[in-house]
Amino acid sequence: MKTFTTLLPLAALTVAIKHDGPAAQIPLEPSTVLPAEPLTLDKIPLLGYGTWNVNGDNVSEAVSWAIQTGYRHIDCAAAYGNEAKVGRGISDGLIKAGLTREDLWITSKLWNDHHGTNAPERGLETTLHNLGVGYLDLYHMHWPVSQSILGSNSIEYRDTWSAMGLLLEKGLTRHIGVSNFDPEQLKDLLNHTSHPPSVHQMELHPYLQQEDWIKFHEKHGIHVTAYSPLAGSNPTYDKGELTQLLNNTVLTKIAHKRGCTPAQVSLVWGMSRGTSVIPKSQHKERITENFHSLKCELKEKDLKKLDKLGKAHHRYNNPSEGWKVDLYKGLEDSEGKHKSRS
Ligand SMILES: NC(=O)c1ccc[n+]([C@@H]2O[C@H](COP(=O)([O-])OP(=O)(O)OC[C@H]3O[C@@H](n4cnc5c(N)ncnc54)[C@H](OP(=O)(O)O)[C@@H]3O)[C@@H](O)[C@H]2O)c1
Ligand SMILES: *[C@@H]1O[C@H](CO)[C@@H](O)[C@H](O)[C@H]1NC(C)=O
Numbered sequence: 001m002k003t004f005t006t007l008l009p010l011a012a013l014t015v016a017i018k019h020d021g022p023a024a025q026i027p028l029e030p031s032t033v034l035p036a037e038p039l040t041l042d043k044i045p046l047l048g049y050g051t052w053n054v055n056g057d058n059v060s061e062a063v064s065w066a067i068q069t070g071y072r073h074i075d076c077a078a079a080y081g082n083e084a085k086v087g088r089g090i091s092d093g094l095i096k097a098g099l100t101r102e103d104l105w106i107t108s109k110l111w112n113d114h115h116g117t118n119a120p121e122r123g124l125e126t127t128l129h130n131l132g133v134g135y136l137d138l139y140h141m142h143w144p145v146s147q148s149i150l151g152s153n154s155i156e157y158r159d160t161w162s163a164m165g166l167l168l169e170k171g172l173t174r175h176i177g178v179s180n181f182d183p184e185q186l187k188d189l190l191n192h193t194s195h196p197p198s199v200h201q202m203e204l205h206p207y208l209q210q211e212d213w214i215k216f217h218e219k220h221g222i223h224v225t226a227y228s229p230l231a232g233s234n235p236t237y238d239k240g241e242l243t244q245l246l247n248n249t250v251l252t253k254i255a256h257k258r259g260c261t262p263a264q265v266s267l268v269w270g271m272s273r274g275t276s277v278i279p280k281s282q283h284k285e286r287i288t289e290n291f292h293s294l295k296c297e298l299k300e301k302d303l304k305k306l307d308k309l310g311k312a313h314h315r316y317n318n319p320s321e322g323w324k325v326d327l328y329k330g331l332e333d334s335e336g337k338h339k340s341r342s
């Protein structure tokens with residue numbers, strides 16, 4: 001594992017991700033021959049702002065504050081039910097920061113009720129309308145799960161993925177990705193598509209490290225985004241018996257020693273592995289604190305100590321039981337236990 005250094009300028013904290021579609025050929029100079037295309041980010045910033053559970057009266061204010069603070073990557077989803085408010089926050093933040101749409105990396109996700117051949121385009125159109133933007137940088141399939149009109153669920157992703165490939169070709173999104181896939185599903189998808197996913201978003205934090213699974217993605221040129229990077233801090237998760245990550249003594253000691261906060265240490269650990277991290281907060285101080293993880297410098301030995309927390313192998317987000325589908329096959333702990341938290 002490489003030591004994470006803060007000497008890099010912010011702009012360097014991005015990783016190039018694989019291009020396949022025509023999005024890769026967008027000219028960077030205005031062209032008189034081709035229709036004008038916006039100048040846009042072609043790299044995913046390693047630090048993003050999560051918007052699940054950003055609710056209530058000040059959603060737009062929180063998102064706008066994140067942009068004013070310096071976040072250039074916003075993680076959204078249709079299922080979060082707040083995209084219109086998030087969109088207003090995006091436009092307000094851009095104005096206040098003196099930026100334009102093209103300065104941001106905006107991700108959203110297709111919900112389970114829009115799987116299939118035709119529905120993904122409607123899903124994306126609704127998201128674009130709500131967010132008030134003309135295109136996304138990244139559109140994920142939120143789960144490999146299709147929800148029928150009757151509410152029953154089944155594992156389905158191939159048809160939906162083909163439909164998402166067309167959205168890429170239409171320029172409605174610059175990249176497509178998956179989320180919450182298991183190894184069998186991802187390998188099967190790779191065997192059946194001409195548009196491999198650019199990004200896989202999954203639960204990752206010091207209590208759920210999935211080192212081998214990340215290596216598989218490296219090998220296939222798929223960037224990984226870590227969701228719930230602060231582990232069980234999300235109040236919708238069942239806390240279980242583990243000490244809250246941000247209260248874990250290994251983590252708090254390192255934080256104290258390096259003059260960082262526990263949340264910053266967890267985020268730096270995530271970025272040091274090359275994964276992007278997308279912490280959520282609805283509080284100005286914490287939004288700023290999390291952003292300033294970019295200034296928190298850890299030593300190699302700190303990262304090694306944090307690696308040991310992986311023994312917990314604790315997954316907080318597992319709707320398998322509630323949805324009656326088998327998720328995360330092959331990713332559970334050494335005893336093969338499904339740690340359902342639905
Ligand atoms: N693809 C998927 O299926 C999926 C699933 C889960 C999440 N996600 C994405 O990942 C994002 C992040 O994950 P998450 O929301 O589950 O959890 P998280 O970011 O790991 O943790 C968020 C919780 O931590 C608190 N918090 C934030 N910063 C803190 C700090 N510096 N110190 C102490 N507490 C802090 C927040 O409280 P306050 O808000 O009150 O400050 C909130 O309750 C989501 O918002 C969403 O965009 C995707
Ligand atoms: C949003 O409102 C909550 C509850 O009143 C408050 O605690 C929080 O600081 C507010 N956040 C922002 C960004 O204004």
Ligand SMILES: *[C@@H]1O[C@H](CO)[C@@H](O)[C@H](O)[C@H]1NC(C)=O
Nearest residue numbers: 183184185186187188189191
């Ligand atoms: C993918 O294709 C390879 C090569 O044909 C094959 O060995 C492998 O079993 C396939 N994997 C899945 C999950 O279909």
Ligand SMILES: *[C@@H]1O[C@H](CO)[C@@H](O)[C@H](O)[C@H]1NC(C)=O
Nearest residue numbers: 232233243244245246247248
């Ligand atoms: C963290 O520990 C402190 C004191 O040790 C305790 O007061 C606090 O409730 C704990 N917080 C969480 C989220 O467990």
